[in-house]
Amino acid sequence: MLINGLSSDLISIRDRGLLYGDGVFRTLLARNGIALQRQLHLEKIRNDCVRLGIVCPASSLLLAELDGILTSHPNGIIKLIVTRGQGSRGYAPPHDAQPTHIWDVSTAPEYPPEWSRSGVRVRVCDIRLSEQPRLAGIKHLNRLENVLAAAECTDSEISEGLLLDTQSRVIEGTRSNLFLLRDGCLITPKLDRCGVAGVQRDRVLAYAQEQGIAVQIRDVMLAEVYLAEALFLVNSVIGVWPVRALNERSWSDFSFVSRLAAALEQRG
């Protein structure tokens, strides 16, 4: 719990992060004193800040603070939030806004190991994602759609909900990105209208490129998901989850996904 470099777990009620969700965040997994993909996460949060016109603290500062946190918390989930900071009343971003940056640490969730090995059951959420190109891809603090989507997934047999847009294009999971394997080609939805572009998604894409696996980043209709030879979900905390069931459709060949997961895991 570090706010602007000082040990604290309280922020002002006038911080625009609270008032308007005017900020961004990323979630890192720490293991044995190492925050996995920290450079990629910092790049993402910096790019997200640029898109919203928020001044992101210097990477050297963030890395130094992260090192300090890892010393006392070598394992767990480390969340970095950057908000536009405090300002006078009203939606317009103040010209002199001083960003607030927050580090928070929590225990890593213990997912059943079979979810990674034998896959998870997913459902299609009723709520549809709205389309806002100006915010698409950004991991910002306006996450009510994810909250409402997660609230739908109360069945303990269901590990994740799939989110579609209003045109029945599949976009992502409530807290993960989605990939399909079809005819040896790796397909993942475009995130130019909605969705969050996660670090783990980039890593899968980089892996595919290295391995000479064809990749398509494009619109994916829900109907096509059922035709996939394999389906999997990724994020920085869960790693890779193969999907074993979506409604009546089930999958049992996880060989490709297992190889991919092992390769990503090995790179740390």
Next chain:
Amino acid sequence: MLINGLSSDLISIRDRGLLYGDGVFRTLLARNGIALQRQLHLEKIRNDCVRLGIVCPASSLLLAELDGILTSHPNGIIKLIVTRGQGSRGYAPPHDAQPTHIWDVSTAPEYPPEWSRSGVRVRVCDIRLSEQPRLAGIKHLNRLENVLAAAECTDSEISEGLLLDTQSRVIEGTRSNLFLLRDGCLITPKLDRCGVAGVQRDRVLAYAQEQGIAVQIRDVMLAEVYLAEALFLVNSVIGVWPVRALNERSWSDFSFVSRLAAALEQRG
């Protein structure tokens, strides 16, 4: 500054209001120790809480706290925020969430008096509102679209920006609701896909009904706005602003809007 009944201006960084914008708010104008339309505001915030599944504190509690605030701050802007409260990591709303409710007081903005008398100049924002029926009408804490819209309105001659949806339907101002007068009929955009349903909008509708003025709540294309005999913006803080110019179109007959504004003002 009162948080859950205690004097404070700091909340936990684990409050879901900050983490996900998982909360709602309303803004009241206090004048001579009276918070205008307090019952209507409390009804609105309660309804918004219901739609998000947030437990809203009892009205009796909120009214008692508000009375205390008015004693020390008889004039100004009083903001009430209700968030879902703190919870364990993850988007899913915790079953045992204890809501956080926050009162904040600030000085009322001093708008030039001629804005109410002689109208304001408005522009059409470039950003388009996304459509999310599940959140439409609610004054929730996911307000990045308003932030980006307000950031566009840097011209000091422009008092407010109009927000359209992707189909060029006019929805609202960045911080106000919009009305058109056409052939003696009062028209205001439907807010079932996006937008915030303000208390002052309801008051205008109630006034029209009392006065026997025809009302239409429906989709309004931008093209129709230019055909209006009068155009005006409302919210609880500004009251009523006639529009005197939108791009090349200008209006100069403010008689209807002035009568309406005076009537609403008189009711307090």
